Amino acid sequence: MTAMAMSTYDADYDRANEVKLFDESKKGVKGLVDSGLTTIPRFFIYPPETLSDLKPDSHTRPESISIPIIDLSGSRSAIVDQISRAAREFGFFQIINHGIALETIERTISAIKAFHEQPTEIKAPFYRREVRNCVRYFSNIDLYHSEAASWRDTLHVMLGSNPPAAGGLPEICREEVLDWDREVEVLGGKLMGLMSEGLGLSTERLKEYTCLEGKAMVGQYYPNCPQPDLTMGNGSHTDPGVFTVLIQDQTGGLQVKYGGLWVDVKPVRGAIVVNVGDLLQIMTNDEYKSVFHRVLANSSGQPRVSVAVFPQPGKREELYGPLPELVSPNKPALYKQFMYLEYMRKFFSKQIDGKTLLSQYKL
Numbered sequence: 395m396t397a398m399a400m401s402t403y404d405a406d407y408d409r410a411n412e413v414k415l416f417d418e419s420k421k422g423v424k425g426l427v428d429s430g431l432t433t434i435p436r437f438f439i440y441p442p443e444t445l446s447d448l449k450p451d452s453h454t455r456p457e458s459i460s461i462p463i464i465d466l467s468g469s470r471s472a473i474v475d476q477i478s479r480a481a482r483e484f485g486f487f488q489i490i491n492h493g494i495a496l497e498t499i500e501r502t503i504s505a506i507k508a509f510h511e512q513p514t515e516i517k518a519p520f521y522r523r524e525v526r527n528c529v530r531y532f533s534n535i536d537l538y539h540s541e542a543a544s545w546r547d548t549l550h551v552m553l554g555s556n557p558p559a560a561g562g563l564p565e566i567c568r569e570e571v572l573d574w575d576r577e578v579e580v581l582g583g584k585l586m587g588l589m590s591e592g593l594g595l596s597t598e599r600l601k602e603y604t605c606l607e608g609k610a611m612v613g614q615y616y617p618n619c620p621q622p623d624l625t626m627g628n629g630s631h632t633d634p635g636v637f638t639v640l641i642q643d644q645t646g647g648l649q650v651k652y653g654g655l656w657v658d659v660k661p662v663r664g665a666i667v668v669n670v671g672d673l674l675q676i677m678t679n680d681e682y683k684s685v686f687h688r689v690l691a692n693s694s695g696q697p698r699v700s701v702a703v704f705p706q707p708g709k710r711e712e713l714y715g716p717l718p719e720l721v722s723p724n725k726p727a728l729y730k731q732f733m734y735l736e737y738m739r740k741f742f743s744k745q746i747d748g749k750t751l752l753s754q755y756k757l
């Protein structure tokens with residue numbers, strides 16, 4: 395088929411209108427699934443080059459590679475060493491014996507699940523895209539500018555030291571979200587200390603430099619997908635921030651790119667997943683890696699739920715770049731200095747799949 399014939403053919407499909415109708419229905423992917431569809435709408439179909447990457451490569455054995463599971467009840471030097479190695483090699487690790495009760499994790503996940511499982515008319519008032527709203531429920535943050543939509547809905551909450559979001563939180567998960575925020579605040583501080591020591595810096599150095607102030611939380615809901623070979627739950631991306639603290643249910647589907655392979659982050663009950671974001675890779679002058687990860691479209695028959703928290707740097711209008719201690723004549727700065735504000739603006743205007751902010755600031 396010629397390019398002309400192809401575009402004529404494509405013109406029969408009014409993608410923009412389909413997307414708009416879906417968005418205006420406010421029912422999300424969950425609503426589509428509830429209506430009993432057996433094929434996915436066309437705007438969810440990913441391009442062939444992404445879909446061909448969904449199949450496990452029969453020549454490799456990713457089962458023999460696993461994302462490190464680090465026991466935080468061990469000796470401090472052993473923990474620092476393991477975190478440092480995991481952050482350098484995989485950019486991802488799971489922690490156990492971290493001091494947060496299993497019930498607290500499960501209660502948070504259940505509350506997010508309960509939010510998404512309410513009838514559309516109850517969720518609809520929260521369905522909005524304007525960034526000024528601290529609490530937003532939507533399907534696909536990049537719905538209007540991505541190549542393909544992903545099979546998931548999201549509850550997005552901005553949290554801070556004095557969370558403006560509290561009053562605006564949906565009642566069904568208000569207490570749980572605020573409790574989880576407090577847990578992550580404490581855990582995040584501990585992790586920053588450990589990661590700082592893992593770079594040979596003082597415990598407080600990373601915290602001082604980033605001035606972590608607020609947090610964005612996303613409560614992801616991945617309904618069962620009738621055609622999981624045609625779409626993704628969450629397309630391949632890196633996280634923009636400093637680091638991400640993630641809890642997931644037992645469904646599975648999160649994968650991390652390692653040595654050209656996609657490796658499963660296997661759910662471990664009670665464990666918390668931590669990954670390095672682009673900003674931490676930049677600040678560490680590439681010592682720690684921000685790696686591509688994705689979530690397969692869920693075909694387990696049950697919905698999948700995860701809750702990710704992204705601590706946000708406080709110094710929005712000051713400059714960030716590689717830490718001076720990590721720059722030397724042998725290892726010159728790999729990135730320029732930039733403002734976090736400008737950086738996030740770039741993040742939200744980019745498209746999904748395969749694009750990273752790191753290249754924007756590379757020297």
Ligand SMILES: O=C(O)CCC(=O)C(=O)O
Nearest residue numbers: 612614642648689700702
């Ligand atoms: O749902 C997950 O396990 C991962 C979500 C994720 O990567 C993100 O929200 O950035």
Ligand SMILES: [Fe+2]
Nearest residue numbers: 631632633687
């Ligand atoms: Fe992510």
